[in-house]
Amino acid sequence: MxxxxxxxxxxxxxxxxxxxxxxxxxxxxxxxxxxxxxxxxxxxxxxxxxxxxxxxxxxxxxxxxxxxxxxxxxxxxxxxxxxxxxxxxxxxxxxxxxxxxxxxxxxxxxxxxxxxxxxxxxxxxxxxxxxxxxxxxxxxxxxxxxxxxxxxxxxxxxxxxxxxxxxxxxxxxxxxxxxxxxxxQKEIYGFVVNRMLQATRKEALNLLDLGIASVEDIDQAVIKGLGYPMGPFQLLDLTGIDLAYHVGMEKYQDSGNEADKPSPTIVDKFQKGEWGKKVGKGFYEY
Ligand SMILES: NC(=O)c1ccc[n+]([C@@H]2O[C@H](COP(=O)([O-])OP(=O)(O)OC[C@H]3O[C@@H](n4cnc5c(N)ncnc54)[C@H](O)[C@@H]3O)[C@@H](O)[C@H]2O)c1
The missing domain is CATH 3.40.50.720 (NAD(P)-binding Rossmann-like Domain)
Incomplete structure (x- = not known):
């Protein structure tokens, strides 16, 4: 080989x-x-x-x-x-x-x-x-x-x-x-895991923007109710909010679809430099 x-x-x-x-x-x-x-x-x-x-x-x-x-x-x-x-x-x-x-x-x-x-x-x-x-x-x-x-x-x-x-x-x-x-066997945007993850993350940001529950409570709901090891906001802090921003912008530039743009909460955090764990502040403080 x-x-x-x-x-x-x-x-x-x-x-x-x-x-x-x-x-x-x-x-x-x-x-x-x-x-x-x-x-x-x-x-x-x-x-x-x-x-x-x-x-x-x-x-x-x-x-x-x-x-x-x-x-x-x-x-x-x-x-x-x-x-x-x-x-x-x-x-x-x-x-x-x-x-x-x-x-x-x-x-x-x-x-x-x-x-x-x-x-x-x-x-x-x-x-x-x-x-x-x-x-x-x-x-x-x-x-x-x-x-x-x-x-x-x-x-x-x-x-x-x-x-x-x-x-x-x-x-x-x-x-x-x-x-x-x-x-x-074929290329697809987001592969398998991130497609599943994006669906959960999108809904978590939607629930936050609607004022339905706090960052902490949404994370707790996902951990205790779905058995995930980590909530979507904890994971965003770990992987980097800057990365989520760039991913959203790349997707939007590719598709031209407004729905692909990063959510207003992600844009706000990105502009404030609150990129997550690596800088000491994201949705949580470290
Ligand atoms: N962060 C995650 O959770 C995660 C998970 C899976 C895959 N990825 C992918 O991995 C890649 C890196 O993500 P990351 O989070 O580690 O990024 P990061 O910003 O933490 O690190 C990127 C590093 O690359 C260096 N760099 C940039 N341009 C370079 C160049 N031309 N030559 C040499 N070094 C250069 C930077 O100095 C930086 O240290 C991305 O494509 C991302 O999509 C990230």
Missing amino acids: GTPIKHITVIGAGNMGHQIAICAAISGFQTVCIDQNEEAIKRASDFADSYLASRIAKGRMSGIEVAQTKARLQFKTSLAEAVKEADLVIEAIIEKLEVKLDVFGQLDQLCPSHTILATNSSYIVSSQIAPATKRPDKVVNMHFFNPALVMSLVEIVKGPHVSDETVAKLEAVTVQLSKTPVVL
């Missing part, structure tokens, strides 16, 4: 990227995580140190396993250096098509010809990104969930341009990451 995947490079060390990289290194892959922002790299590297130390403290990993994981994990800021040996690149940068097109164009030039170029995008399907490269059969959605070190699902989306070999390789990598792959 072609070159086996041994080297993984993760582009972006934000919310998702740094945890995907740590997960890959723990699972035995030679891993590089890069970000254009030096502060993000420093934060990611500090988090890796404290996370791995906590695995020893909890008896989940031995000192030797942690030392081996650290030896497999590098944090860098130079794209060219980070991808030259990559068998698989997982892009986890800002959710903007034009930025992703630029990065995939560069990746196509810099990576070996066998390298699979995956995007962790939650909504942008790979058929929109593949034209930036000369290897459309190897450009694919590989969608992790937040927090990536904990959540075990990965959605793999077989766009019409994606080869069976690429999908089979990503399924195998996902299993090696101790996660569960789900293959979507």
